[in-house]
Amino acid sequence: MRFHFLGTGTSIGVPHLGCQCPVCRSADPHDRRLRTSALLQAPTGKYILFDCGPDFRQQMLRFQQRHGAESPHFPVGIYTYSLPVISACLITHVHYDHVGGLDDLRPVSYQHPIRICAEAPVAREIHSHMAYCFREKAYPGAPHLTLEEIRPGEGLSIEGLDVMPLRVMHGEAPILGFRIGTLAYITDMTTAPAESLEALRGVRTLIVNGLRLQRPHPTHQRIEDAVALAEQLGVDRAYIIHLCHGAGFHAETNALLPPHVQLAYDGLEIDV
Ligand SMILES: [Zn+2]
Ligand SMILES: [Zn+2]
Ligand SMILES: [Zn+2]
Incomplete structure (x- = not known):
């Protein structure tokens, strides 16, 4: 994948x-980082999106520059669209x-609704922020989204893949990995409870946040903590995301890190 x-x-x-x-x-373009998000292409050819931040549109414009030729074409009124x-x-x-x-997500959802999978309190907040998408008679042109409540430790299936939500802590706030x-x-993440660390056993590719070098932060772990987690889990490779300017220059910091743990960058693609 x-x-x-x-x-x-x-x-x-x-x-x-x-x-x-x-x-x-x-x-260095590697030092220019949009807000953290990612796409995984399932064996079916369809995609799972991890979060959908305020740079999504910009990110998809870039993605289409590179992968537009592979995306299906479909008609929308008098226009033809091409999107994954x-x-x-x-x-x-x-x-x-x-x-x-x-x-x-509007244009991506023109052809089919998109499952938005979130924990119940998060789903409620999304619903209240974007009520126009979820009314029985939705606002014309609103994205077609279906809210789906998920829970840590309860797996779900997407495109034939088993997806397991895991509890991690973001400072005091419980969130999902x-x-x-x-x-x-x-x-x-700042910390993960023991049962989540247990559930991560056997992971080979870890994508995990590390805000910056050295200085601790109340709601994010540091790059050093991400490296330690990769070691603890014994993964083959780890890629660090959610970086700020305190991460240093991409090339310099990567040279300091173990070769199998590296800072990710926008546009990086890996096979998993
Ligand atoms: Zn956050
Ligand atoms: Zn964040
Ligand atoms: Zn700066």
Whole structure:
């Protein structure tokens, strides 16, 4: 399966707006990070989206530049569209950098509704923010989304894949990570309870957040913590996401890390 990193930045992206630090002024495109999100292509050819942040539209424009030729074409009125089929969006939590782009799923949902899979309190918040999408007589042109409540430890099936939601802690807030086969996707975590660490045993590819080097943060683990988790779980490889300017230059920081644990970057694709 192909895994696409759409965005690898923290909630405000990199560069931080207005910041004059060397990382924010870097000319290396690897140091420019949109808000964290990703796509996984299932063996059916259809996609699972991990969160849908405010950069989703920009990320899909980039994605289509690279993969547009593979996307199915379909008519919309007098126009022809070409977009990948996204079956479902797995929501980790309701912070704006993870749900702020849901309305931009509109064109992707023209042909079929998209399953929005979230925990009950998150689903309720999405429903109240976007009530126009869920009324019996929905606003014309609104995205076709179906809200689906999921729970940690209760698996669900998407495109023939077994998806297991896992509890992780985002500071004080309980949020979700996901395991699909030997892949795990965890963002915005500080700690994971013992049962989630147990459920991560056997994961080969870990995608996990690490905000920056050295300085602790109340609601995000550091790059050092992500490296330690990769070691603890004994994964083959780990990719670090949700990075801020404190992560340093992409190339410099990666040179300091063990070769099997690296900072991800926007546009990176891996086979899992
Ligand atoms: Zn976030
Ligand atoms: Zn900066
Ligand atoms: Zn968050």
